[in-house]
Amino acid sequence: MKRAKFSFHNVRLSKKLLIMYIFSVLIPIVLTNIIFYTVTIDNVKKQQMHDSQLALNQISNDFGKIIDDAVGISSSLYTNTNINLFLEKDYPSDVDYVDDYDTYLRTYNQSSPINPSINSIRFYTDNPTMIYSGGVYPLTEEIKKSAWYRQIMESSNTSPIVLRSITDKQTPTFSIIRKLDYFNFNNKEKIVRIEINPATIENIFNNVTFKGDIYLLNQKGEIEYSTKKDLGWRKKPIRFNQISKTNKTVILNSTYLDQAYLQNWKVVGTISEKTMLKTVNKSGRFILYLAFINIIIPTIIIIIINRSFLRRLQRIFRHVKKMGDQNFEKIPDPEFTDEIGILTSEFNRMIRKIEELIQDVFMANIQKQEMEIKRNRAQLSALQSQINPHFLFNALETIRMRSLMKEETETANIIHNMAKIFRNSLTWGKDMMTVRSEVNLVLSFLEIQKYRFGEKLDYEIEIDEAAEQCMIPNMALQPFVENASIHGIEPLKGNGKISVKVTVNQDILTCMIIDNGAGMAADKKEQILYSLENEEEMGNSVGIKNVFYRLKMYYADQFRFYVDSEKGKGTIITIKIPYKSSINCNEMETPQNKLYFPK
Numbered sequence: 260m261k262r263a264k265f266s267f268h269n270v271r272l273s274k275k276l277l278i279m280y281i282f283s284v285l286i287p288i289v290l291t292n293i294i295f296y297t298v299t300i301d302n303v304k305k306q307q308m309h310d311s312q313l314a315l316n317q318i319s320n321d322f323g324k325i326i327d328d329a330v331g332i333s334s335s336l337y338t339n340t341n342i343n344l345f346l347e348k349d350y351p352s353d354v355d356y357v358d359d360y361d362t363y364l365r366t367y368n369q370s371s372p373i374n375p376s377i378n379s380i381r382f383y384t385d386n387p388t389m390i391y392s393g394g395v396y397p398l399t400e401e402i403k404k405s406a407w408y409r410q411i412m413e414s415s416n417t418s419p420i421v422l423r424s425i426t427d428k429q430t431p432t433f434s435i436i437r438k439l440d441y442f443n444f445n446n447k448e449k450i451v452r453i454e455i456n457p458a459t460i461e462n463i464f465n466n467v468t469f470k471g472d473i474y475l476l477n478q479k480g481e482i483e484y485s486t487k488k489d490l491g492w493r494k495k496p497i498r499f500n501q502i503s504k505t506n507k508t509v510i511l512n513s514t515y516l517d518q519a520y521l522q523n524w525k526v527v528g529t530i531s532e533k534t535m536l537k538t539v540n541k542s543g544r545f546i547l548y549l550a551f552i553n554i555i556i557p558t559i560i561i562i563i564i565n566r567s568f569l570r571r572l573q574r575i576f577r578h579v580k581k582m583g584d585q586n587f588e589k590i591p592d593p594e595f596t597d598e599i600g601i602l603t604s605e606f607n608r609m610i611r612k613i614e615e616l617i618q619d620v621f622m623a624n625i626q627k628q629e630m631e632i633k634r635n636r637a638q639l640s641a642l643q644s645q646i647n648p649h650f651l652f653n654a655l656e657t658i659r660m661r662s663l664m665k666e667e668t669e670t671a672n673i674i675h676n677m678a679k680i681f682r683n684s685l686t687w688g689k690d691m692m693t694v695r696s697e698v699n700l701v702l703s704f705l706e707i708q709k710y711r712f713g714e715k716l717d718y719e720i721e722i723d724e725a726a727e728q729c730m731i732p733n734m735a736l737q738p739f740v741e742n743a744s745i746h747g748i749e750p751l752k753g754n755g756k757i758s759v760k761v762t763v764n765q766d767i768l769t770c771m772i773i774d775n776g777a778g779m780a781a782d783k784k785e786q787i788l789y790s791l792e793n794e795e796e797m798g799n800s801v802g803i804k805n806v807f808y809r810l811k812m813y814y815a816d817q818f819r820f821y822v823d824s825e826k827g828k829g830t831i832i833t834i835k836i837p838y839k840s841s842i843n844c845n846e847m848e849t850p851q852n853k854l855y856f857p858k
Contacts, residue, residue: 738802747776
């Protein structure tokens with residue numbers, strides 16, 4: 260037994276609606292809430308990261324500023340002449356020392372208020388004549404063995420050094436230590452040590468906006484200060500990368516401190532994701548309630564509509580089953596007139612109308628195309644037939660007038676040229692001809708006109724060799740040469756000249772008919788161009804309109820036509836068409852490629 264193929268049309272409507280509910284309502288709502296929850300977590304995390312980074316940068320900037328202030332004080336002491344002389348001088352008695360102490364050091368402390376972030380300023384010297392008190396301390400052997408003394412003495416530059424130190428209360432802080440060797444009279448060893456107030460350091464690093472642990476690292480990556488108290492960094496050097504961190508710990512780095520004496524020091528912060536997402540977790544229950552409401556309410560509404568919808572559709576289903584083996588392309592009209600029955604009837608009527616319209620439009624298009632082809636052929640034949648009597652009348656009239664005026668055998672030549680023109684006019688079945696053939700026709704006409712006007716008319720013909728075999732519509736140039744002769748040269752009192760130039764450039768054939776005749780006024784030129792563009796009846800300017808309409812039929816929008824004329828200065832007619840040689844002249848009627856014509 261052949262197994263039937265699965266078709267969605269075999270699924271009962273109730274199941275279709277259930278599937279529609281699951282995939283169109285339930286799943287989108289669940290996914291929307293999941294995405295909302297995920298995006299909310301991500302946004303909060305990014306905001307927390309941004310706020311934490313700002314706090315970390317603020318801590319770094321505040322710490323750098325405190326150090327800069329202390330270094331500034333050390334620089335003022337470094338270049339202070341009185342302080343350096345006071346520490347350098349040998350005192351004969353204690354009274355002399357006390358007098359100088361009151362004059363320089365005590366006065367300096369009183370006149371230069373100490374920054375509240377500075378805990379103390381100590382001067383160390385090996386001058387044995389001084390009384391070591393009031394901020395002045397001797398350079399004992401114990402001090403010379405200390406790490407900070409060795410480091411400042413081994414330093415080759417004049418910049419101060421920054422070291423972590425322990426105050427008398429065993430509180431960690433930082434000291435700025437600098438040698439006082441600015442002046443040339445250095446006979447004594449002098450060092451100034453400025454200690455930062457530990458409370459200031461603690462206030463800087465205990466930033467309430469940063470929810471994690473903060474570490475100040477030196478250029479070796481060792482912890483110099485930290486808000487995490489159970490690390491033991493006060494007792495021994497600990498590298499930051501030695502600290503155990505979970506995979507859910509976020510590490511934030513501030514920029515390196517740019518001071519020369521804090522080169523490659525930086526502030527690093529660590530925050531657990533649990534801390535960062537604490538705010539999101541508080542709103543998780545609210546998101547759950549919102550998701551529950553978004554699911555329950557649409558579900559209830561859909562169930563109510565579904566029950567009403569199915570009951571009404573079952574009536575149509577009972578009548579559809581009675582149809583038996585019918586054509587299922589259209590829904591049979593139900594016996595009911597409710598909205599569903601009316602909708603079915605209107606749908607079937609619409610199908611019938613569409614079929615009729617398709618058939619009518621298809622046949623109408625065919626008939627329209629046939630009529631358009633016949634109209635174009637008739638119009639082309641009419642245009643072609645109009646030029647013969649017009650041209651032959653003018654030529655024969657010229658011969659007649661000349662024959663009446665003079666009796667001479669030269670008329671044989673003009674009759675010969677006329678015969679060639681007449682022979683060409685009888686071959687209208689051949690729509691296209693080469694440029695060379697067309698120019699020969701023009702030459703015959705110009706010889707006739709030369710016979711008529713004598714020395715009054717001169718002409719010149721220039722053709723590119725590449726243009727000679729190009730195919731153009733029959734008698735596309737002759738009417739313009741005729742207009743140039745009759746309307747341009749004939750009204751002149753003096754001599755006139757007609758030039759015909761045919762060139763090829765970038766697959767564009769350009770034909771120019773130039774005369775230095777009477778020309779035309781601007782309004783007349785505009786009138787002619789307007790009549791051409793709007794395809795007015797022939798009327799006047801039969802020759803120009805005849806050629807223009809034929810070019811439009813052959814080339815559509817693939818040709819350009821220009822008229823440049825000025826009263827008393829002559830006229831220039833320019834025609835630009837696609838270049839097609841006699842080899843592929845059949846393509847002329849249906850050009851495939853659009854050409855660009857420069858203006």
